[in-house]
Amino acid sequence: MNAGYLADLALVLSAVLFAIGVGGVLVRRNAIIVFMCVELMLNAVNLSLVTFSRLHGIDGQIIVFFVISVAAAEAAVGLALILAIFRHYETVDLEAFRRLRW
Amino acid sequence: MNEAFQPILPGLILGLPLLGAVLNGIGAFAWRDSKTIPSLVGPLTVLAAFAIGVANLLAMRAVMPHEPALVPLWTWMRSGELDISVMLMFDQLSLLMTLVVTGVGGIIHVYSVGYMRDDPGYSRYFAYLNLFIFFMLILVLSANYPLMFVGWEGVGLCSYLLIGFWYENREYSDAGKKAFIVNRIGDFGFLVAMFLLFSTFGTLDMPAIFREAPERLLADGALVTAITLFLFLGCVGKSAQIPLYVWLPDAMAGPTPVSALIHAATMVTAGVYLVARSGVLFALAPVSQAVVASVGAATALLAATIALQQFDIKKVLAYSTISQLGYMFVAVGIGAYTAGIFHLMTHAFFKALLFLGAGAVIHAVHDAWAATGAHGDPNDMRNHGGLRRLMPVTGTTMWIGTLAIAGVIPFAGFFSKDEIIWQAGVRGYAVLWALALVVALLTAGYMTRLMVMTFHGENRSGEGAGSHLHEVGAVMWMPLAILAALSVVGGWVQIPDALPLPHVDLLHSWLEPVFEPALLVAAGVAGQHGEASHTAPLGGGEALWAALSTTLAVIVILLVYRGLAARRYRPAAEAAEPTGFRAVLYHKWYVDELYDRLVVRPLLALWRGCWRIVDDRIIDGTVNGLAGVARLAGWTGSQLQSGRVATYLLVFMIGALIILGSLAF
Numbered sequence: 001m002n003a004g005y006l007a008d009l010a011l012v013l014s015a016v017l018f019a020i021g022v023g024g025v026l027v028r029r030n031a032i033i034v035f036m037c038v039e040l041m042l043n044a045v046n047l048s049l050v051t052f053s054r055l056h057g058i059d060g061q062i063i064v065f066f067v068i069s070v071a072a073a074e075a076a077v078g079l080a081l082i083l084a085i086f087r088h089y090e091t092v093d094l095e096a097f098r099r100l101r102w
Numbered sequence: 103m104n105e106a107f108q109p110i111l112p113g114l115i116l117g118l119p120l121l122g123a124v125l126n127g128i129g130a131f132a133w134r135d136s137k138t139i140p141s142l143v144g145p146l147t148v149l150a151a152f153a154i155g156v157a158n159l160l161a162m163r164a165v166m167p168h169e170p171a172l173v174p175l176w177t178w179m180r181s182g183e184l185d186i187s188v189m190l191m192f193d194q195l196s197l198l199m200t201l202v203v204t205g206v207g208g209i210i211h212v213y214s215v216g217y218m219r220d221d222p223g224y225s226r227y228f229a230y231l232n233l234f235i236f237f238m239l240i241l242v243l244s245a246n247y248p249l250m251f252v253g254w255e256g257v258g259l260c261s262y263l264l265i266g267f268w269y270e271n272r273e274y275s276d277a278g279k280k281a282f283i284v285n286r287i288g289d290f291g292f293l294v295a296m297f298l299l300f301s302t303f304g305t306l307d308m309p310a311i312f313r314e315a316p317e318r319l320l321a322d323g324a325l326v327t328a329i330t331l332f333l334f335l336g337c338v339g340k341s342a343q344i345p346l347y348v349w350l351p352d353a354m355a356g357p358t359p360v361s362a363l364i365h366a367a368t369m370v371t372a373g374v375y376l377v378a379r380s381g382v383l384f385a386l387a388p389v390s391q392a393v394v395a396s397v398g399a400a401t402a403l404l405a406a407t408i409a410l411q412q413f414d415i416k417k418v419l420a421y422s423t424i425s426q427l428g429y430m431f432v433a434v435g436i437g438a439y440t441a442g443i444f445h446l447m448t449h450a451f452f453k454a455l456l457f458l459g460a461g462a463v464i465h466a467v468h469d470a471w472a473a474t475g476a477h478g479d480p481n482d483m484r485n486h487g488g489l490r491r492l493m494p495v496t497g498t499t500m501w502i503g504t505l506a507i508a509g510v511i512p513f514a515g516f517f518s519k520d521e522i523i524w525q526a527g528v529r530g531y532a533v534l535w536a537l538a539l540v541v542a543l544l545t546a547g548y549m550t551r552l553m554v555m556t557f558h559g560e561n562r563s564g565e566g567a568g569s570h571l572h573e574v575g576a577v578m579w580m581p582l583a584i585l586a587a588l589s590v591v592g593g594w595v596q597i598p599d600a601l602p603l604p605h606v607d608l609l610h611s612w613l614e615p616v617f618e619p620a621l622l623v624a625a626g627v628a629g630q631h632g633e634a635s636h637t638a639p640l641g642g643g644e645a646l647w648a649a650l651s652t653t654l655a656v657i658v659i660l661l662v663y664r665g666l667a668a669r670r671y672r673p674a675a676e677a678a679e680p681t682g683f684r685a686v687l688y689h690k691w692y693v694d695e696l697y698d699r700l701v702v703r704p705l706l707a708l709w710r711g712c713w714r715i716v717d718d719r720i721i722d723g724t725v726n727g728l729a730g731v732a733r734l735a736g737w738t739g740s741q742l743q744s745g746r747v748a749t750y751l752l753v754f755m756i757g758a759l760i761i762l763g764s765l766a767f
Contacts, residue, residue, distance in 0.1 A: 025751055034747075098745035 010051040017044035031082045031092040038078075042071050107167040109192040110158050113175070115151045115200065116190075116243070119235040122147030126229035137224055144228035145211035148235050152204035158197055167193070168615045170309060172245055183304050191245035191308065195443065195616040199242035199375060206367045206450050207235050209581045213458050214359040216577035217465060227267060227357065234260035238368050242375060246307045247296050250376070254292065254340065257369045258285045264364060265356040277355040284349040288339015295332035298325065312382040312619055321386045321627045330383050330390035334397075337373025341427050343401045348694055350424055354416040354481075358461030361416060366423045366457050367450040374430040374446050378439045381620030385627060391435050395526075398431025399537040404691065406544035410551065411680060411687035414481045415460045418552050422507065423453055425541060429522055432534055437624050438525035439617045440610050444596055445518035447609075451592045452506035452515055455585035456549075459500035462574045462582065463556055466493060467563055470570035478564075482674040483552065488561035492571045495579040497557045499586035504553050506589040508546035508659060511652045512603075517593030520648045524598075524638070527647065532639035539651060546655040550662040555671060558663075562673045600644035 017040055024037030046064045053060030086092050125143045133139060170193035177187045211231060218227050237256025244250040258281075266278030296306060302318060302325065303311050319326040337343070342350035353365045364370070377384060377394060384391050402425045409421035426449050433442030466489070467480040478485055490497040506513035509520060519542060527535040561568050573579065599605035638647050671677070680688040689695070 022755065026748065026755065029748075094747045097747065100747065100750065101743045101745035 007051050007055060011048055014044045014048040014051065017041075017047065029093050029095050031085065031094055031097075034094065035075075035078050035082060039071065039075065042067060107162050107165040107171045107192070109171050109173055109190070110161055111154050112158075112173045112190050112192065112243075115154050115158075115204075116236060116239050118147040118151045118154075119204075119232045119239065122232035123229050123236055126225050126232060129225040130223070130229055134225065137219070140225040140228040141215045144232055145208060145215065147232060148204055148211050149208040151235070151239070152201065152208050155197065155200045155204055158192065159201060162192070162194065162197060166615070168618075169193075170196075170245070170616075172309070178249070184300070184306075186246060186248050186306060188249060189245040189307070190243045192243070193616050194612050195375075195379065196242050198443065198447070198613070200239060202447055202450050203235060203238045203242065203368050206454050206585075207231075207238075207363055209584055210359050210363040210367070210454060210458065213362075213461070213578050213581040214357075216575050217359050217461055218357060221357075223267065227264075230260055230263045230267070231360070231363070234264070234364060234369070238372075241372055245309065246305075247292075247299065248306055251289075251292060251296065254336070254372065255289065257364070257372065258282060258289070258340070261285075261353065261364050261369055264360040265353045267356055267360070271355075274355040277349075277352040281349040281353050284346050285339045288336045288346055291332040291335025291339070295329050295336065298329045298332065302329075308379070312380075315382050315386060316623050316626070319383075319386055321623075322388055323386075326383060327387045327389050330380070330387040331393060333376060333380060333383070334373075334390060334394055337376050337394075337431075338397065339373075340376075341370050341373030341431070342424050343373070343397050343428065343431060344404060347401060347405065347424050348697060351417050351420040351690070354414070354420050358416065358457060358464060361420070362454045362457030362461065365420065366453040370423065370427060371430065371446045371450070374427065374434055374442055377431070377434040378443055378617070381434075381437075381439050381617055382623050384434070385437065385620045385624035388627060391437065393435075395432050395435025395531065395534055398428040398433075398435055399534045399541075400428070401425070402428025402432065402541045403537055403544075406541045406548065408687055408690045409548040410544065411684050413483050413555075413674065413677075413688075414479070415463065415483050415486070415552060415556060416457070416481055418483075418548060419453070419456055419460060422456075422545065422548065423449075425545065426453065426507070429519065429538065429541070432526060432538060433522040436526055436529050436531055436534065437621070438522065438529070439620065440596075440613050441518065441521040441525050443613060444609055445515075445522055448506070448514035448518040448589070448592045451585055451588040452503040452513075455503040455582060455589050456500060456507065458578075458582055458585065459496050459503065460556075462493065462496045462578055463489060465574055465578070466496075466571050467567070470563060470567045473570040474564065474566045476564045476567060479674060483555040484671050484674040484677050485563055486556040486561075487559045487563070487671065488557070488568075489571065490557040492561070492568070493557075493573045495573055496582060499579075499582040500557070501553060502586045502589050504549040505659075506593075508549055508655045509542050509652060510546075510655050510659070511648075512590070512593070514589050514591070514593035516648075516652055517596055517598075520644075520651060521596070521598070523651065524644050524647065527638040528644075530639070535639055542651055543654055543658050546658040547662050550659045551666055554663055554666040558667050559669075559671070562671060564673065598644055598648075601648060602645070 021037045021039075021041030021044060024040065025034050028034050028037065046067055049060040049064045049067070051060075053064075082092060085097055089096055091097075122143050126140050129136065129139055129143075170191045173190040173192065175188040175190065177185070179186050211228070214227065214231065218224055221227060234257060237253045237260060239253070241250055241253025241257060244253060262278045262282040264278075265281050266275040269275045269278075299311060300306055303314060305311065315326075339346045350365055350370065354361055356365070384394070405421040405424035405428065409418050409425065412418045412421060426445070430442045430445050430449070433439070433445060463486060464480045467486065471478065471480065502513065506515040509516045519538075523535060523538045523542065526538055561571070563571060594606060595608040596610060597603050597606040637643060679685065686692070
């Protein structure tokens with residue numbers, strides 16, 4: 001199996017993972033699951049970045065490290081927000097949370 | 103003409119009163135309680151300007167220039183053809199006016215020191231008064247019409263400020279507004295006349311216009327008639343002639359020295375000055391001249407009849423002023439410019455005297471009532487009476503003023519008024535001549551009535567007031583004495599040789615260079631060379647008619663005196679309303695009521711309509727409607743913001759896809 005075929009497989013996997021993430025974000029009502037889907041999208045992008053790094057040089061891997069570290073920070077903030085919402089509404093159902101309006 | 107006349111310190115004549123106005127204006131805020139500084143600054147700046155004026159007079163007499171001396175100060179505005187500079191013009195006429203303004207003005211400033219002594223707005227009063235002198239000097243000294251208009255508007259402003267000087271009183275501040283608004287109607291005419299002059303001549307400098315007018319303007323043409331009639335509209339407003347005279351009687355709301363200075367001696371004569379100054383233009387327009395003279399005569403008669411039945415001493419004098427201004431317009435209207443200016447000058451003396459005398463009476467009655475605790479109108483002559491013994495100086499000087507205005511020989515008014523009547527006669531204006539004679543007799547009548555009601559008979563000022571009524575202080579009666587002296591000798595500058603008196607010709611020869619062009623033009627228009635007849639319309643020479651008019655005046659004075667001295671007037675509070683024809687005169691021919699119905703109310707209704715419909719509905723409707731549209735658009739947009747996180751994410755996703763798609767293709 002040559003490198004191009006492997007890259008194609010990895011990119012397809014990345015696209016599939018990203019699409020699953022998007023779908024989850026759009027259709028799920030549980031905030032935790034939506035959050036996990038966002039993580040899934042991030043890691044799908046990481047996968048394609050690593051794949052491209054194989055073909056075009058080291059830059060993509062560096063960006064992946066950045067994404068991982070920022071995603072860690074984002075996870076901390078995001079989980080804290082979800083925790084705060086849960087404490088206030090006693091649910092993590094996004095349909096019940098409609099305060100993001102004027 | 104050997105050498106040119108150089109005006110002496112021209113800037114200072116204007117600058118001193120302006121300086122006084124500024125200092126007193128600062129004083130009104132800075133040293134509110136000091137009476138010393140305004141008392142010195144106010145009169146002294148004006149008297150110093152008068153002294154400079156006298157120096158100029160002497161210098162001008164030595165040279166007797168035929169061309170006005172122009173003093174360009176700076177360029178005011180220059181745009182295309184238009185080039186207006188701040189330029190002063192010194193000739194015999196403007197210098198004479200300067201002397202009258204600063205001389206009589208200075209005397210009245212001194213008088214004001216006494217009259218306004220206890221007023222809280224003392225410094226403010228002198229600031230306005232000095233400012234008035236400044237603007238009046240601009241008016242008479244300007245060498246072009248726009249600068250004259252500055253003075254014209256400036257004196258109107260000061261008049262407004264001083265009429266409404268006691269602005270806490272609603273009626274007084276309304277009178278100030280009335281004066282200002284009525285004057286605006288006249289100012290509109292002045293402005294239109296200036297536009298016409300500029301479009302015709304391309305300049306607004308008076309010397310240039312007067313030089314070129316006979317060639318550029320068709321004599322008796324529509325253009326010159328329009329120009330002069332619009333100018334005269336300005337004069338009608340400023341000089342209180344029919345139909346715009348209604349503001350002047352109300353202007354008596356101001357302090358009495360203001361009435362003397364602005365509404366008798368100087369500002370209201372500005373219209374006469376303007377017509378005389380623009381004599382060349384008026385000479386080219388016989389129709390306008392006829393209008394000027396007719397309006398003057400009609401005003402003189404109307405105002406004199408009203409003066410017969412007024413009880414407010416200042417109102418009598420106000421209508422008398424309107425009437426005398428009518429005389430002056432008769433004079434300048436028939437082309438006897440010198441006679442008009444002559445009467446302007448003598449009138450300034452005796453009318454200022456009469457007003458200041460009235461002020462002294464009001465002051466005395468006011469003070470006496472303050473002591474006795476009585477209330478009433480100190481201006482009402484029914485509350486005076488018998489003041490001759492209590493206020494001998496005021497009484498005597500006012501009798502001199504009365505004899506002067508009534509035209510009794512040898513007082514000042516006789517010579518000037520007689521000249522106007524005589525000029526109207528010999529120039530063939532029989533109707534004007536007859537009207538002028540009748541008004542002269544009416545004048546003698548209403549003035550004698552004023553004197554009898556105020557100074558003779560029993561005192562009607564109320565219980566105990568007699569012991570408190572006394573002569574005013576020296577600072578007030580000294581100006582009266584000076585003006586009384588001027589009212590006696592003021593007419594002696596021009597004594598016609600027809601009279602069995604020494605012939606004196608100071609004024610005619612003095613003003614001749616100024617009015618010569620106008621008289622030449624007039625002679626050219628008439629197609630003859632000024633050889634008027636030397637008899638009156640009813641025959642007889644000047645001496646005969648002069649003797650007759652002065653004799654008639656004396657007879658009227660004696661008759662009215664005999665008729666009224668015996669009558670027992672009742673104090674104003676107990677007096678009955680006048681009835682019959684007297685009521686018509688007392689209510690001033692109901693002219694104010696007529697204007698109210700014909701002009702004020704329709705205008706008010708119109709403006710109310712504009713307010714309710716145009717403003718409330720159309721203008722406000724447009725603005726509010728636009729605001730409503732914006733609000734509706736905002737509400738519609740805000741509905742997109744549902745608060746559902748899933749919707750936001752969907753929209754976000756679609757947006758991202760659109761961006762990605764647009765990048766791909």
